[in-house]
Amino acid sequence: MNISEILHHFAEPREIWEGAVTPPLQATSNFCFDTVDDMRNQLANEMSYPFYTRGYNPTVGVLREKLAALEGTEDALVFGSGSAAVAMAVMQVVKGGDHIVSVKKPYSWTTKLFDNYLSKYGVSTTYVDGTDAKNFERAIQPNTKLIYLESPNSMTFEMQDLEAVAKIAKAHGIVTACDNTYATPLFQQPHKLGIDLVIHSGTKYLNGHSDVVSGVVCGSKDMIQAMMKEEFMTLGGIIAPFNAWLMLRGLRTFEIRVQRSDASGRIVAKFLENHPKVKEVLYPFASSNPQRSLAEKQMSGAGGLMSIKLNTDDPKKAEAFSNALKYFLIAASWGGYESLQYPISAMLNSQNYNPSSLPEHLVRIYVGLEDPQMLIEDLSQALALL
Ligand SMILES: *Cc1c(COP(=O)(O)O)cnc(C)c1O
Numbered sequence: 001m002n003i004s005e006i007l008h009h010f011a012e013p014r015e016i017w018e019g020a021v022t023p024p025l026q027a028t029s030n031f032c033f034d035t036v037d038d039m040r041n042q043l044a045n046e047m048s049y050p051f052y053t054r055g056y057n058p059t060v061g062v063l064r065e066k067l068a069a070l071e072g073t074e075d076a077l078v079f080g081s082g083s084a085a086v087a088m089a090v091m092q093v094v095k096g097g098d099h100i101v102s103v104k105k106p107y108s109w110t111t112k113l114f115d116n117y118l119s120k121y122g123v124s125t126t127y128v129d130g131t132d133a134k135n136f137e138r139a140i141q142p143n144t145k146l147i148y149l150e151s152p153n154s155m156t157f158e159m160q161d162l163e164a165v166a167k168i169a170k171a172h173g174i175v176t177a178c179d180n181t182y183a184t185p186l187f188q189q190p191h192k193l194g195i196d197l198v199i200h201s202g203t204k205y206l207n208g209h210s211d212v213v214s215g216v217v218c219g220s221k222d223m224i225q226a227m228m229k230e231e232f233m234t235l236g237g238i239i240a241p242f243n244a245w246l247m248l249r250g251l252r253t254f255e256i257r258v259q260r261s262d263a264s265g266r267i268v269a270k271f272l273e274n275h276p277k278v279k280e281v282l283y284p285f286a287s288s289n290p291q292r293s294l295a296e297k298q299m300s301g302a303g304g305l306m307s308i309k310l311n312t313d314d315p316k317k318a319e320a321f322s323n324a325l326k327y328f329l330i331a332a333s334w335g336g337y338e339s340l341q342y343p344i345s346a347m348l349n350s351q352n353y354n355p356s357s358l359p360e361h362l363v364r365i366y367v368g369l370e371d372p373q374m375l376i377e378d379l380s381q382a383l384a385l386l
Pocket of ligand 1: 081086215
């Protein structure tokens with residue numbers, strides 16, 4: 001199915017919506033029945049038909065079908081946050097005594113899930129340098145049940161060869177999961193490269209308007225059904241129907257938004273790469289990136305997220321650069337319409353900060369939907385302060 005079909009028409013039975021062109025928002029927790037027999041029949045299918053919104057809600061159902069189609073999987077589940085999606089996908093695969101091989105430096109709260117949370121239940125994790133697929137194979141133990149990937153990660157953008165890692169995992173009977181938030185299904189489809197579970201923070205590009213926190217897991221019917229029966233219904237971290245409806249609205253422009261961010265991102269990255277006050281640009285398609293050929297092999301674009309190392313050792317000057325930017329709002333997250341910056345020096349007092357993986361002079365830049373020339377002028381005047 002092509003992406004226009006998925007984003008604008010697929011899974012929208014307008015004839016039963018009395019011709020409504022947008023999906024009705026079914027803001028209801030509950031569904032009622034005419035007879036006991038009707039209720040009994042529906043309860044037998046409470047995860048696929050309206051019974052109670054923790055299990056199934058028709059507005060969320062439309063979103064699930066579209067997201068699964070975008071990733072090319074049989075089914076998908078939507079959660080109240082990306083972190084809930086990561087946690088429930090991982091918890092579906094491992095139990096006490098099992099072992100995870102994870103790429104090093106995944107999303108900060110994913111690291112916490114492995115190190116501080118699952119460790120309480122006897123699940124251990126080994127982190128490997130994912131730039132060489134063989135490192136995953138070397139770390140496999142008899143009890144390894146999951147290989148966890150995030151390609152690229154969202155701060156320094158190291159990539160893993162998804163096809164190669166999926167092959168290794170299959171040969172050992174190990175499940176693979178990949179956080180695909182950075183590339184989005186527009187630019188990378190891990191399932192088509194052999195990855196079992198594809199995870200997203202829907203908060204970023206999928207919703208794209210900085211007004212919803214959500215998460216997604218895509219996978220086979222069997223794996224999603226198992227996750228639904230166990231983690232999803234039990235832990236209950238669902239998305240509200242209104243937020244699902246906003247995500248459906250956000251998805252209408254998903255393709256053009258992410259294309260715009262990618263096109264502008266490449267222009268801004270080139271400008272920064274050529275600027276004497278910038279030491280290095282971390283970006284999958286940066287000309288200095290040693291993994292650039294892997295990016296070209298498995299990704300058709302990168303979007304607008306990149307990091308820069310400023311050409312200064314003076315933290316005061318780095319801070320002055322950030323404070324001088326007018327259009328790059330100082331904030332977390334990314335993937336919305338607005339350009340953003342995340343100065344790593346702002347993390348110095350945070351328990352999440354790990355100086356060995358994130359140098360203090362790094363500033364993460366998100367190029368949003370504004371005119372790239374306007375953004376370049378803004379960066380120019382701020383870089384002149386260094
Ligand atoms: C934001 C993010 C998450 C967490 O998602 P939330 O929606 O904030 O819970 C997970 N992985 C990556 C790569 C992210 O950028």
